[in-house]
Amino acid sequence: AQKVTQAQTEISVVEKEDVTLDCVYETRDTTYYLFWYKQPPSGELVFLIRRNSFDEQNEISGRYSWNFQKSTSSFNFTITASQVVDSAVYFCALSEERTGNQFYFGTGTSLTVIP
Amino acid sequence: DVKVTQSSRYLVKRTGEKVFLECVQDMDHENMFWYRQDPGLGLRLIYFSYDVKMKEKGDIPEGYSVSREKKERFSLILESASTNQTSMYLCASSATSIRAYEQYFGPGTRLTVT
Numbered sequence: 001a002q003k004v005t006q007a008q009t010e011i012s013v014v015e016k017e018d019v020t021l022d023c024v025y026e027t028r029d030t031t032y033y034l035f036w037y038k039q040p041p042s043g044e045l046v047f048l049i050r051r052n053s054f055d056e057q058n059e060i061s062g063r064y065s066w067n068f069q070k071s072t073s074s075f076n077f078t079i080t081a082s083q084v085v086d087s088a089v090y091f092c093a094l095s096e097e098r099t100g101n102q103f104y105f106g107t108g109t110s111l112t113v114i115p
Numbered sequence: 116d117v118k119v120t121q122s123s124r125y126l127v128k129r130t131g132e133k134v135f136l137e138c139v140q141d142m143d144h145e146n147m148f149w150y151r152q153d154p155g156l157g158l159r160l161i162y163f164s165y166d167v168k169m170k171e172k173g174d175i176p177e178g179y180s181v182s183r184e185k186k187e188r189f190s191l192i193l194e195s196a197s198t199n200q201t202s203m204y205l206c207a208s209s210a211t212s213i214r215a216y217e218q219y220f221g222p223g224t225r226l227t228v229t
Contacts, residue, residue, distance in 0.1 A: 009155070035217060045205065045220040091157065101146045101165070101209055102173075103218060107157035 003027065004094050006106035013082050014114050021077040021109045023092030029053075031097035034068065034075045039089040039108070051075060082113045118142070119221035121206050127227045134193040136224050138206030145211040147189035148218060149173075149181065152203040164189055165211070196228045 005024045013019045025034065036048040049059065051068050059066045063080045079086050092106040122137035138147065146165055150158040150173075160173030162181040170181050178200060182190045189208075193200055203225050207218040 006157075037220075043203070043223045043225075045207075047217045047219065050217050101211065101216070101218075102160065102163065103148075103158075105150075105158040107155060 002106075003104040004092050004106035006090075006092055006109050008109045009107070010110045010112070012112045012114060015084060016081050018078060018080050019082055019111065021079075021090050021092075021111065023075045023077065023106060025073050025075065025092070025094045027073075027094060027096050029096040029098055033095040035093040035095070035103070036066065036075075036077050037091045037093065039091065041088070045091065048077075079111075082111075084113050084115050087111060087113045119206055119208055119219050121204075121221040121224050123224050124222060125225050125227075127229065128193075128196050129229055130197060132193075132196050132228075134196050134226065134228075136191040136193075136204055136206075136226070138189045138191070138208075138221055139187055140189075140208040140219070141187065142208065142210075142219070143186065144208035144219075145186070146209045146218075147183065148207040148209075149179075149189065149191045150205045150207065151175070152205055152223070158205065161191065196226075198228050200226065201228045202226060 003026050032053045034051045037045045039045045065078045067076045089108045089110045091108045093103045118141045120139050128134050148163040149161040152158050159175050161179050164170045164183045180192045203223050205223045206221040209218045210216045
């Protein structure tokens, strides 16, 4: 069974629009960690954020914000006022305490921002 | 800055060839990982290593082996390359902790097997 689901395969938005990328995860552990990565056309995955299961505070970093809700097992990512440079594939990932440092990645959401 | 480097960005090999993909990290990380990335499938873990000479199978180890003789270097070996191993291969490293630390990725190697 897929531990991390990113139901949106591809999204296109016009520049300056807001966009939310969905991530739903599945785990039985009480201690776990969630991550978002960005993969621009160059190919290298860039770490964006890590969240642990005990911290449900939403986080904002510039135009990026993350909404972690344990009740719905979701960790959604919103880009405000999107820019062309945001065009990339975005991956959500889960790491469970019992499996140590192993990550489970979603299948990714390809975001295209149209100028 | 953490630096993870991979020996080649693009590689073309023939079916049946033995292929070596090299990965080096410069942050003294204990953990290293090899993934393959295919459209619609995301990243799938092939092998990982928690320490020198240690290795663990990931989700799709068949057709691959690995070697970690030095802490900074983790090699992925395709003993006899096949066309279904055409893919993007990504290496990553992370520090060991009771908390999961983020993985840092290399630029990837796009392997084509003809």
